[in-house]
Amino acid sequence: MNFTEITKLRQSCRSFNAARSVEREKLDMILEAARLSPSACNGQPYHITVCEGEAALKVAKACQGMGMNRFASDAPVMLVISEEAYVKTAAFGSKVKGNDYRSIDIGILSAYITAEACEVGLSTCILGWFDDKTVREICSLSAPVRLVITLGYAKEDDKLREKKRKDMKELVSYIKNQEQ
Ligand SMILES: Cc1cc2nc3c(=O)[nH]c(=O)nc-3n(C[C@H](O)[C@H](O)[C@H](O)COP(=O)(O)O)c2cc1C
Numbered sequence: 001m002n003f004t005e006i007t008k009l010r011q012s013c014r015s016f017n018a019a020r021s022v023e024r025e026k027l028d029m030i031l032e033a034a035r036l037s038p039s040a041c042n043g044q045p046y047h048i049t050v051c052e053g054e055a056a057l058k059v060a061k062a063c064q065g066m067g068m069n070r071f072a073s074d075a076p077v078m079l080v081i082s083e084e085a086y087v088k089t090a091a092f093g094s095k096v097k098g099n100d101y102r103s104i105d106i107g108i109l110s111a112y113i114t115a116e117a118c119e120v121g122l123s124t125c126i127l128g129w130f131d132d133k134t135v136r137e138i139c140s141l142s143a144p145v146r147l148v149i150t151l152g153y154a155k156e157d158d159k160l161r162e163k164k165r166k167d168m169k170e171l172v173s174y175i176k177n178q179e180q
Contacts, residue, residue, distance in 0.1 A: 006118045011161055013123030013154045016074035020153040026120045027077065030151070033116035037109045040094070040101035043087035046109055046146070049080040049139040062134040063127050063148055072127065075150035079113065080135055081106055083143040106146050113149055123154040 001009070027050070034048060051059045059080060060072035072078070083102060086094060094101045114124045127148040135145045165171075 001119050003115070006115050008163075009160065010114055010118040010124075011163075012125040013150070013152075013158060014071040014125060015155045015158040016071060016076070016123065016150065016152040017155045018074040018076070018152075021076045022122060022151060022153075026122060027151075029120055030113055030116045030122070033112045034109055037105075037112040039090075039105035039108065041087050041090040043090040044105070045084045045086050045090065045102045046106050047082050047084050047141070047143070048109075049082065049141065051078040051080060051139065052076065055138060058138045059130075059135055059148060060150075062138065063130040065129070065131055068129045069125075069127055071125070072148075072150050075125075075152040077151040079149040079151055080139050080141070080145055081109065081147040081149065082136070082139070082141045082145045103146070110147055110149060117151060121153075122151060123158070125150045 031048065031050075037044075039045065056076060056078045057073060059078040060069070060075065063069040063072045083106075085091075086102060090101055093099070110126050114126065117124045127150065130145065130148050132145050135148065136142070139145075
């Protein structure tokens with residue numbers, strides 16, 4: 001699958017096959033893609049905690065406040081993305097430029113994870129709705145959790161949905177200076 005195909009095929013999965021586990025080899029490929037993700041000053045200011053079995057179920061429950069994300073209980077793997085400290089140069093740049101590079105880095109990391117998962121035939125859903133305190137306790141983390149990603153096989157009847165996105169005119173503008 002090439003990248004263009006991945007952009008068309010990847011979608012948030014909300015219908016996981018709870019009976020099908022994730023092969024270690026595929027999980028390793030996804031984590032290797034995550035490891036190669038770019039970040040400000042190459043600082044990689046994040047940590048990934050792989051939760052499986054009972055831990056995955058506990059994390060899923062912590063993503064279900066107010067009736068949200070019920071499907072998460074069927075995902076055999078939950079990837080918990082938490083913050084780590086900036087490296088000095090990125091901390092300096094972030095302060096001087098007033099830019100939250102760490103959130104950007106975690107976003108890119110998540111894009112790599114979800115794209116590689118798609119490449120190996122697995123499905124994902126990025127979750128921003130979770131109870132930080134509970135997930136931290138489950139994973140013994142002292143730093144804030146920023147995202148949780150469900151990982152597993154989609155059910156056979158989970159169809160590819162039509163993508164709903166801004167149209168190109170709204171999304172993109174071009175500026176070209178007049179020739180003098
Ligand atoms: C930062 C972030 C947080 C999200 N949180 C949730 C969530 O808690 N529950 C959920 O079902 N989907 C969540 N999503 C998935 C988005 O709803 C989804 O990516 C978007 O609607 C586009 O659909 P697609 O991923 O199927 O292309 C989240 C996505 C992102 C990037």
